[in-house]
Each structure stands twice: as C-alpha cells, then as structure tokens.
Amino acid sequence: MNTNYIKFGVAIISTLTLASCGGGDQKAQQQGPPPATPVTTYTVAAQPVTTVDTYPGVVVALNEVELRAQVGGYVTAIFVKDGQKVTKGQKLYEIDRTKYQAAYNAAKADVAVAKANRDKTKKDADRYTKLAEQDAVAKQRVDYALTDLANAESQVAAAQASLSSAASDLQRSVIVSPLNGTIGISQIRLGAFASPGTTILNTVSTNDPMAVDIAINQAEISRFIALQKDASSAKDSVFTVQLQDGSIYNGQGKIIAIDRAVDPATGTIKVRISYPNPKGVLFAGMTVNLKALNKAANDQLVIPYKAVAEQLGEFNVYVVGDSAKATPRIVKLGKQFDQNVVISDGLKQGDVIVVEGVQNVRPGAVVKAASAEEANGQQPAAAAPAKK
The missing domain is CATH 2.40.30.170 (Efflux pump adaptor protein, beta barrel domain)
Incomplete structure (x- = not known):
C-alpha cells in the first residue's frame, strides 16, 4: 500500500518537472534575441589636421653684456640706480682714477721730451748733411747724426705708445654702457675693490x-x-x-x-x-x-577620442559591421587635439564606429542608432509643450 503511494508521488513530480521545463523553453522562445544596444556612431573620414x-x-x-672692470682699483662712483634704463655710452661706474691720471700725465710728458730730443737730433743731422756736401765734415759724423735721429724717432714712437696705453687705462677707469637697455642690480658697492677682468660689476641687456x-x-x-x-x-x-x-x-x-x-x-x-x-x-x-x-602635410583619419577604449595597454574601438554587429578593433593613436584623436593604424576611411554608449557594447552585440542620452542610459529630454 505504501509502495503504491510512493510511485504515484514520483509520477506527479516528474510530470510537474517536465511541464515546468517545457514552459521555460516556450518562454525563452517567446522572448527572442536580446534587444539592440542604443549607440551613436561616427563615420571615419580623412581631414586636414593642425595640432599644437x-x-x-x-x-x-x-643682447646681454656683463660689465667687468678692465682696470683694477676701488670703486669711487656709481652713476646709475639698479634696474635703470640706460643708453649707449652712458657713464655707469668709476674706478679710482688717481694713478691712471698720473700715468697719463707722465706718458704725455715723456712724449714731449722724446719729440724735443728728436727735433734736436734732426737739426744736427740736417746741419752735418749740408757740411758733408761741402766736404767740411767727415762722412762718418753724418752717419752718426742720422743714427741718432733714427733712435730719436723710435723713442718718440715708444713714448706715444705708452701715452696711448695710459690714455686707454684712464678711459677704462670709467665704465660706460655698451648698448641701449636696462641695467641689473649692482654686484659691487661704492668703495669696494674691483679686480681687472674678474670682478663683475653689473649686467646690461x-x-x-x-x-x-x-x-x-x-x-x-x-x-x-x-x-x-x-x-x-x-x-x-x-x-x-x-x-x-x-x-x-x-x-x-x-x-x-x-x-x-x-x-x-x-x-x-x-x-x-x-x-x-x-x-x-x-x-x-x-x-x-x-x-x-x-x-600635417596630408589629410589624416580623425575620430572622437571618447570612442576609444583602453584595455591592457592597447587601444580599441567598436566597428559596426554587417547586421549592425559591433566588433572591437585594435587601433594605434596619433596626436590628440581638442576632443579628437588621429588614428595612424587600424581604421580606414568609411568605417563606422561607436562613439556614445561604448561602455554598454559587448563584442558581437547588435547596435542601433540612438540619441546621446539614450546611448548613455539617460532619458531623452522631454519636448517643450506647444504654445496655444
């Protein structure tokens, strides 16, 4: 008796199980394939590209010049303020001129002495030359006189060279601006010692x-x-x-x-x-x-940068192919500008790619054109009511 009840229960459970399975299959058949994913698309095209x-x-x-002391001595005058505009030839600094003025005066006196000596020897040479023409003096004496004149001329030249050097040192004791511009902050103060060639006084630019x-x-x-x-x-x-x-x-x-x-x-x-x-x-x-x-010299393929997805160090986009199916494709990126990016490899002109809604697309999924709001899972903005 108990055995018959057990068999009857098993039969009922089996019938219910088959019925439930059959109903699931019918429901799946009634639902059909998943709906198309809403996206916005872009057709790849070549265009002129200007990047930054x-x-x-x-x-x-x-033009920038460092001002250095060309002669040594203590700074006795500063004629400009820090950061001041200056003109070419304007006096800027002065090095103690006492010894340079003295050297110039001594060199000038040496030139005067050398010239006086030259004038004397020249007169002697002229006199002896005339006497030699009259055979009134030995020819050797004329040679001595001409030699003395040549030596005197050399002494004048040497004295004039010393005078030029002394004049140059005296001139260099006053530092002037080499150009029109602005002077910087002074690197030396009044009374400080400036070494020739090494001490930087200031910079003009x-x-x-x-x-x-x-x-x-x-x-x-x-x-x-x-x-x-x-x-x-x-x-x-x-x-x-x-x-x-x-x-x-x-x-x-x-x-x-x-x-x-x-x-x-x-x-x-x-x-x-x-x-x-x-x-x-x-x-x-x-x-x-x-x-x-x-x-760029030639037109290049450009797509919106938002269409690009990065995965494991590679960049890819979804290309919409036959039957509106989206397939991922690896691309190489060029320069990015504004909100676009140049594609150097992986796409060709005329390809249709997914732009908005990339995050919702799976490989092989069917997509459909939609608004940007729908592609991003948002409700489209309601149309404004018509005015009566």
Whole structure:
C-alpha cells in the first residue's frame, strides 16, 4: 500500500518537472534575441589636421653684456640706480682714477721730451748733411747724426705708445654702457675693490625685442627650417607664448636662429624665436610654454577620442559591421587635439564606429542608432509643450 503511494508521488513530480521545463523553453522562445544596444556612431573620414605642440622655453635677451672692470682699483662712483634704463655710452661706474691720471700725465710728458730730443737730433743731422756736401765734415759724423735721429724717432714712437696705453687705462677707469637697455642690480658697492677682468660689476641687456629658446627633437629640424624660411609664419601666429599665470602673450614670434649642432646627449637642438616686447612683459630668465602649430602635410583619419577604449595597454574601438554587429578593433593613436584623436593604424576611411554608449557594447552585440542620452542610459529630454 505504501509502495503504491510512493510511485504515484514520483509520477506527479516528474510530470510537474517536465511541464515546468517545457514552459521555460516556450518562454525563452517567446522572448527572442536580446534587444539592440542604443549607440551613436561616427563615420571615419580623412581631414586636414593642425595640432599644437608644447615646448618648455626660457626667455633670453638678444643682447646681454656683463660689465667687468678692465682696470683694477676701488670703486669711487656709481652713476646709475639698479634696474635703470640706460643708453649707449652712458657713464655707469668709476674706478679710482688717481694713478691712471698720473700715468697719463707722465706718458704725455715723456712724449714731449722724446719729440724735443728728436727735433734736436734732426737739426744736427740736417746741419752735418749740408757740411758733408761741402766736404767740411767727415762722412762718418753724418752717419752718426742720422743714427741718432733714427733712435730719436723710435723713442718718440715708444713714448706715444705708452701715452696711448695710459690714455686707454684712464678711459677704462670709467665704465660706460655698451648698448641701449636696462641695467641689473649692482654686484659691487661704492668703495669696494674691483679686480681687472674678474670682478663683475653689473649686467646690461636689451629688452625689446626678446627671444624664447626651446629645445626640439632632431626629427623636427626640417620642419623648423621650413618655418624659418616661411615669412608668413609670424603673421599666422604659428608660435605663441603661454606665461606661468596661464595667460597668452600678445606678440607674433619668428624663428631667428637654429643652433649649429645637435646635443648628442639629449638628441635635441636649440631654436631661438624672437618676440617684440614694447611693454616689457617678457623678462630674461622667465620660464614659459611655447605652443607651436603643427599642420600635417596630408589629410589624416580623425575620430572622437571618447570612442576609444583602453584595455591592457592597447587601444580599441567598436566597428559596426554587417547586421549592425559591433566588433572591437585594435587601433594605434596619433596626436590628440581638442576632443579628437588621429588614428595612424587600424581604421580606414568609411568605417563606422561607436562613439556614445561604448561602455554598454559587448563584442558581437547588435547596435542601433540612438540619441546621446539614450546611448548613455539617460532619458531623452522631454519636448517643450506647444504654445496655444
């Protein structure tokens, strides 16, 4: 009796199990394939590309001179204030002139003595020469007189050379500005001793125009040579300077020099770009960012950067193929600019890629065109009610 109840229970459970399985299959068949993933797409196309390359730069003065004492002595006068504008030939410093004035006066007196001696020997030589013509004096005496005259002429020349040297030392005891510009903060004070050739008194530099020095990779040399030859590069604002506060300096720069050699240690070469500086905004030694426009020679493939996904160090995009299926494809990126990026390999013109909704796409998934809001899982904005 108990055995019959057990068999009947097993039969009922089996029937219910089969019924439930059959119902699951029917439900799965009724649901069908998963719905298409909403995305926005972009058709890959070639276009002109202009990117911006940024280089760290240093502002330098085109003309800068260190003022050094050329004669030794104590500083007896300073004629300018620190940071003052100066003009070429303006007196800046004075070294004690006492001994240099004395040396000049002594040399001047020596010249006068040498000339007087020369004049005397010349008269003697002329007199003996005339007497020799009349056979009134021995010829040897004439030779002695001419020799004395030659020696006197040499003494005059030597005295004049000493006078010139003394005059030069006297002149150098007053240091003047070698150019129009701005003088820096004095490195020596009144009464200090200045050694010739070693003591730096100050520095004078021009402040308009100024220049920015940058280091470029040797692979870019040909490009910068072309920009140097292109007279329109300054008008097109190819080079702009960004100051440390983030502001852009208002001035048109042009390449004035490319260094003679590449630094073998870094593989870079120095380029100097000149800028007008009428308002004195640029100061020597400032660090800036120089931004250079880089226009590609040929059109390049460009896509929105948001379409790119990175995984394990590789970049890929989803390409929409036949039957609207999205397939991942590895790409190589070029330069990024604005919100776009250049594709150097992996795509071709005409390919359709997923832009918005990439995070929801799986390999092989069917996608459909939708608004950006729908692709990102947001509700589309409601339409404004019509005005009555």
